[in-house]
Amino acid sequence: MPASGSSGASGSSAIVSVAIGQWAVATAPAKIRTLLGSCVGVILHDRVARLGGLAHIVLPDSRGETDHPGKFADTAIPAMIGEIERKFQVKANGRLVAKLVGGASMFTTSGNANPVLNIGLMNQEAVERILGELRIPIMARDLGGANGRHLTLDTTSGIVAVRIPGGADYEL
Amino acid sequence: MESILSKAQCRLLWMIFERGAESASQALSKWLGQEVRLTISEVELVELTVAAEVLGPPETLVAACAMSLSGPLSGQILLVFEDRSGLALVDLLMHQPVGTTASWGELEQSAAQETTNIVGCTYLNALAAHLPGKISRDSPASDELVPTPPTFLREFAGSLLEFALMEQALELDQVLLIHTSFASSSQELNLNWSLLFIPDRASLHALAAALTELETH
Numbered sequence: 001m002p003a004s005g006s007s008g009a010s011g012s013s014a015i016v017s018v019a020i021g022q023w024a025v026a027t028a029p030a031k032i033r034t035l036l037g038s039c040v041g042v043i044l045h046d047r048v049a050r051l052g053g054l055a056h057i058v059l060p061d062s063r064g065e066t067d068h069p070g071k072f073a074d075t076a077i078p079a080m081i082g083e084i085e086r087k088f089q090v091k092a093n094g095r096l097v098a099k100l101v102g103g104a105s106m107f108t109t110s111g112n113a114n115p116v117l118n119i120g121l122m123n124q125e126a127v128e129r130i131l132g133e134l135r136i137p138i139m140a141r142d143l144g145g146a147n148g149r150h151l152t153l154d155t156t157s158g159i160v161a162v163r164i165p166g167g168a169d170y171e172l
Numbered sequence: 173m174e175s176i177l178s179k180a181q182c183r184l185l186w187m188i189f190e191r192g193a194e195s196a197s198q199a200l201s202k203w204l205g206q207e208v209r210l211t212i213s214e215v216e217l218v219e220l221t222v223a224a225e226v227l228g229p230p231e232t233l234v235a236a237c238a239m240s241l242s243g244p245l246s247g248q249i250l251l252v253f254e255d256r257s258g259l260a261l262v263d264l265l266m267h268q269p270v271g272t273t274a275s276w277g278e279l280e281q282s283a284a285q286e287t288t289n290i291v292g293c294t295y296l297n298a299l300a301a302h303l304p305g306k307i308s309r310d311s312p313a314s315d316e317l318v319p320t321p322p323t324f325l326r327e328f329a330g331s332l333l334e335f336a337l338m339e340q341a342l343e344l345d346q347v348l349l350i351h352t353s354f355a356s357s358s359q360e361l362n363l364n365w366s367l368l369f370i371p372d373r374a375s376l377h378a379l380a381a382a383l384t385e386l387e388t389h
Contacts, residue, residue, distance in 0.1 A: 020334060038335055059341075104335070106238075106325070
């Protein structure tokens, strides 16, 4: 299985869908979308080059596993940045900004701490640490809660449109 | 990574869960006053990306009732309705023409929750009676399959599955879900419902060990 989702053509008006444990990159005017539950979506955008990426992250730490790089924060983020630089011949340093979405928790369990809830927090911490090390500023966070989120990155503007079931749409 | 269950073990599980489906069919038919049949449509280890689409397009809005399960088997049971066919459930219970109920109010949610209670508990009782002996032996004698009261949700199908499968996804690249479909002899009743049983990791390992023992005896 390819590590990234379909990247979409440069300059295409396509909408690229990202499945769980995958990422995708694209240039304007393409849009990139995904549906989140408890996973964390990491959105990167370069306003100058008008391009971006979205990774649908499941777990914080790959612990050396190489089979599914899109699943883990510590492999997906560097791989997504690497693909942006290779595919679009840009240098990501100093240009990319990030937005974080997701990490909701629907099912709570009684008794001991919910490992899924903890993973949501661990994902958030891992992503923030990795982005900090890469000096990529986080411009917005929409994390936690108990609902799924459908999000779409507009690579032209960097705006992330979020839909939640039974609620008003909003933008980050 | 090696699969936690072999194809042969999945087939064994299918047979066990069919017993649950038969009992649930009878209980649901009695509850609705219409003949309804539950059949197991899937017992399979699948990639997360495939599992996320088992209810159709992930961005489809669905109504669902969820029960958490504890005891010898733990995990989640979800009764999921495509919106309109879920509302048909309420019409049947209220003895009114299908298509009358238009939205999920308190009464409608309550009807869905009670239906989930009936279907879920009957399913589980039949399951408990046919579980491989090792699972029952390895549990304390007082443990029985205990569901929580159902919670009503409206959610994107893909998000719902992600929530339910996340516990398995913490450790496994392939996840197990047991998918039951509904059918009715009535032409006006389109039962686009699904019943999903999603065991957690501990139960998955327990099932694998018990099925291995069953195969070697």
